[in-house]
Amino acid sequence: MTLERFGTTRRYSDSVVHNGTVYLVEVPAAAEGDIASQTASLLASVERLLAQAGSDKTKLLIVTVYLADMADYDGMNAVWDDWVPAGCAPTRACVQARLANPGWRVEMAITAAA
């Protein structure tokens, strides 16, 4: 068994790789700004974390998108649709949920092939 962690604190890791699969959860870089800027900063972080784990955004498997306000659905998707490589979209759930930091408008849990 191989199990590799990145960015591990007492509470959580940025990502964990096991058995050819990488798991990561990301939030916006700052708890301010609109859904476009927050989604963009979050997805930029995701790209860095995927690269660190030996993966990339062509290998997404399943993504859960948590929106603090479902009114941001179109705004999040506008950034998402441009970010996902053509033909490589993961399966995806999107639900509204209150997040840990009231300034965050979006959080994503991602599973990808490593």
Place this chain on the structure above:
Amino acid sequence: MTLERFGTTRRYSDSVVHNGTVYLVEVPAAAEGDIASQTASLLASVERLLAQAGSDKTKLLIVTVYLADMADYDGMNAVWDDWVPAGCAPTRACVQARLANPGWRVEMAITAAA
């Protein structure tokens, strides 16, 4: 690494298969009707997607059930309990969350063995 996608649009895929595991997210066929009919149509779609990915409902691993209203818990379970083959139930989380389409009463994220 094998990675196969089904029903891929710019935004998401119906299902993704990787390393012997299939990931899929499904919603009701129509954004109307009661929880019984929506759960039934959703699970019928799940069966088709599982078959397409080389899996079936005896191989469910973990399911997350999102209900727009937790008052639908018993109604969803009545359909679910009849649908899951005896002895094959996955581990399952069930929470209330506002969904992307206000007419949807249920959404499910599913991981199964392929």
Place this chain on the structure above:
Amino acid sequence: MTLERFGTTRRYSDSVVHNGTVYLVEVPAAAEGDIASQTASLLASVERLLAQAGSDKTKLLIVTVYLADMADYDGMNAVWDDWVPAGCAPTRACVQARLANPGWRVEMAITAAA
């Protein structure tokens, strides 16, 4: 393909093991008490389920924490931070969601290496 289930009822299993990965969802032992006692009882159950599946809390991959009230975030984390072995924290999402039993303050969905 190996696929092993534990604690299977008509509706769900306590845990499912497939391909070197264990999936489980847990809630508090009782639908009463504060967030500290509920988180502690939940995590004690998680340890038992992980052991039953041939895993342990040093092998956590990704955890989704559902809190009935985000005001319990610090209380949940106080127990969590003490429970997770140093250097072994999984990646983790934490969102607020109404749960199936109104007495539950927390529910966790866990993926771990088996």
